[in-house]
Amino acid sequence: MIVFALEGNQMDTAPQAARKGRKYDDVLAGAREVFLTQGFDGASVDDIARKAGVSKATLYSYFPDKRLMFLEVIRVECNLQLQGAESKISPQVKLKDALRIAAVTLVDVYTSDFYVRMYRLVVAESERFPELGRQFYETGPLQGRYRMVRYLIEAEERGAIKIEDKLLAADFFAEMCRADMFTKMLLGIAAKPTQAEKDRVINGAVAMFLARYCPENC
Incomplete structure (x- = not known):
């Protein structure tokens, strides 16, 4: 999605979405729940993968780091x-x-x-x-x-x-x-x-x- 950066005559690009796939919704739902209950720093990749019902390899294939998942x-x-x-x-x-x-x-x-x-x-x-x-x-x-x-x-x-x-x-x-x-x-x-x-x-x-x-x- 493109939006106008009106402070100047340039275009500002919104952050890119993560790679989509069959387990994307499951990973996102698991991450949402874990972040809300444990915070950003307290949330572990293991807990998110467990909550999403996927392997850590699958999770990393969508999100290479926790920050991108949170965003x-x-x-x-x-x-x-x-x-x-x-x-x-x-x-x-x-x-x-x-x-x-x-x-x-x-x-x-x-x-x-x-x-x-x-x-x-x-x-x-x-x-x-x-x-x-x-x-x-x-x-x-x-x-x-x-x-x-x-x-x-x-x-x-x-x-x-x-x-x-x-x-x-x-x-x-x-x-x-x-x-x-x-x-x-x-x-x-x-x-x-x-x-x-x-x-x-x-x-x-x-x-x-x-x-x-x-x-x-x-």
């Missing part, structure tokens, strides 16, 4: 969420409705057990493995950022909105969709929010974005 788990999970949102947004969908679809997706991601636990893992390990933190950002959050910017470019071309700094607008929107829910979950001081609590943030993020960037004709 692939994140990449696949993020892509599933982003592709689900994109499949619902077409040029015919009104701006307000498209923003709501995006907000629902972001809020669901930020409040998912998977994202919260993976985020904790990366923060905990990034001091010892700084490359892991950078690649986590490029594999997950950065892809969502660029897809939002791409949508804003297309919406501007249709005359639906005009935004000078689309990167900043995308960042504002993503942060509004976190509100205080993500931080509380991250720190373990709040349980998963109710749908009413999530709707409050979703509606607020859409309203604030439109008030800032399209106050008159959206």
Whole structure:
């Protein structure tokens, strides 16, 4: 997948997917479970192979090292969420409705057990493995950022909105969709929010974005 690197006039390439094969899904499912329960450093290749029901040789044929396996788990999970949102947004969908679809997706991601636990893992390990933190950002959050910017470019071309700094607008929107829910979950001081609590943030993020960037004709 190619995305636009808007800080310059160049193209940025997303991390390459792992080699696919008959046991790929089994390996990924096993790795997902082991990483979530044991962390990045604590997860062993032996445990992942055992959980996936494959040999270590098979596992290494897909992922030559543990870091790539960890990043692939994140990449696949993020892509599933982003592709689900994109499949619902077409040029015919009104701006307000498209923003709501995006907000629902972001809020669901930020409040998912998977994202919260993976985020904790990366923060905990990034001091010892700084490359892991950078690649986590490029594999997950950065892809969502660029897809939002791409949508804003297309919406501007249709005359639906005009935004000078689309990167900043995308960042504002993503942060509004976190509100205080993500931080509380991250720190373990709040349980998963109710749908009413999530709707409050979703509606607020859409309203604030439109008030800032399209106050008159959206």
